[in-house]
Amino acid sequence: MKDIRQEKVLIAEKINKYFRIPVDFHVLKDVSFSVRKGEFVTIMGKSGCGKSTLLYVLSTMDTDYEGRLTLAGDLVTGKPHDQLARIRNEHIGFIFQFHYLLPEFSVLKNVMLPALKLGRKSEAEIREDAMEKLRLLDIGEQADKLASRISGGQKQRVAIARALINEPAIIMADEPTGNLDSRNSANVFDILDKLSHEKHMYLLVVTHDEEFARKTDRIITMADGKITRD
Amino acid sequence: MNWSLIFSISRTHLLSRRKQSIIAALGVTFGIGTFIILVSFMTGLNKMLDGLILDRTPHIHLYNEIKPSEKQPLDYLEEYASDTRIIHSIKPKQNQVRIHNALPIIDYLKDDNRVLGATPQVQAQVFFVSGAIELNGIINGIDIQEEVRLFNLDNYIVDGDPKDLVRNDNGIILGAGLGDKLSVQIGDRVQVTTASGGTFQLKVIAFYQSGIADIDNVQSYANLKVAQRMMRAGNNYITDIQVKLKDINNAADMSGELSRQFNLTAIDVNTANAQFEAGNTIRNIITYAVSVTLLIVAGFGIYNILNMMIYEKMNDIAILKATGFSGVDVRRIFISQALLIGFTGGILGLIFGFGVSVLIDHTPFEVEALPTVKTFPVNFRLLYYVIGIVFALIATFFAGYFPARRAQKIDPVDIIRGT
């Protein structure tokens, strides 16, 4: 991949997606937009309008769609799964709507795994990085606990730390503050905001939190599978 | 790809499902353990039986067979060559049982570098006289030192010292059954009459027991010279030559060669013991069939447990894939779990199998028929342990492969969206 921090970091062209089961259902209808580097974008819209579905397509995890998706000038549509996994590992940090951690591993190990997979740094360095990210999110003291033994809000923050570990160019988040109190929610916003402006990461965040959205660079509003306002 | 990362993930998975992992490993342990026990015991038994036979059987036995001539006089007449010839009442050819030129033949054999040793024998039909009763018997005139060296005669001596035959020209080693019938002890004298009417006094120096009653009731051993005297013959009178080779596999070829060269009947050990070979083969088949069955059962256990594990780990698989692990990585994680189970269970199985084999090896097993056997026979061979662990790894690899393939194909979005 070329330098991902070039002008148009993501281009979605006429994305259409259908669910066939239980009934034929047109979820995403001709969704087209692009994002420039360092932009902090939020997607808003009513529940069930297709925000998460769109995010899965953009994250390369969902390959069952029509249209073209370009990341950093590379067309990713139609690439084999293993190559897409590599792209996700290196360039995309994903924060799920539901905090998905590996329950049998420690908090620290959860954060370290994507970096160990990338294999660019030594294990000691990765451990250092992971601790730093955890401290950044104010959960450094939970590092050695099992991931199944911490609260929902803490899990959410561990998931954010994990998304940051490989310093990806793109961070996609599906309601990252959904489980957090206002103090932590503000903290998460500050961290994400800093990333976009200082490290020029591109952030695409789905949220219902109006206050959160208003502080970002750009709001995309969706309704019924279409972009209604940008 | 980074194998230490893959192993560290699969180790965590296995350790967090400790009970299931242990049960899966125990399945392999029992499969491999039973294989080791069975194969060690069965081949031990085979080796013991082979030993019983092969110890005492010459690799090649040369003698003169009394039989009708292959070519009857009529066959030499050319004018009838094309006719159908019918001859009635064919009799065996008048022939000597002694081997012509036996001593040069033995020297010749001893010079052959395939040969470990060759010993002369003289068989004499005799009667053992006890009061008014005459018992039928055979005295084998032997060279006792060669007989001990080549055919382990000393292993079958239940009482007395066979080497006494060297010091005592007129000694005799009696078959144990014969000794019982004559009710004689070591040091007693027995009277022997020969077919030609001669009478000899021999001193009992040892008892011999082969384990086969028919033999022990008639067989006895004396010095070669004594047997020759009984036959009223000189020291070149020899009825049998027994050959032991360095490599038993040459027996068949060499026996044909010797038979042609010296115009003698030559029986090689494989022909003499064909039925034992068949027995060995059948025992081996049973051993491997039972072991393979056990391992297949263990394999299904692993297959089930991994399938269940993958079902429980759908979320983990989705997360790993979402954060950049490829399908191949996920497959390797689960295959390595199967291999870890197979390796741990297999090693434990080897230890378990070895332990039980040692126990069996020390279990007393004494039967009168087998004087040399004191405990159950067990064959300890490194090869079986290598086969065992390789088999464990192969079986668990296949048991893990199919569930792992399923994990490889899981679509992360389906799971992440699902909740």
Ligand SMILES: Nc1ncnc2c1ncn2[C@@H]1O[C@H](COP(=O)(O)OP(=O)(O)OP(=O)(O)O)[C@@H](O)[C@H]1O
């Ligand atoms: N696996 C599926 N099969 C069929 N239909 C689905 C599936 N997943 C989602 N949908 C439908 O697609 C639509 C979009 O779902 P999506 O999860 O993208 O909504 P969303 O905008 O993220 O909502 P929310 O804000 O509640 O998370 C919904 O109407 C939903 O019913």
Ligand SMILES: [Mg+2]
């Ligand atoms: Mg959603």
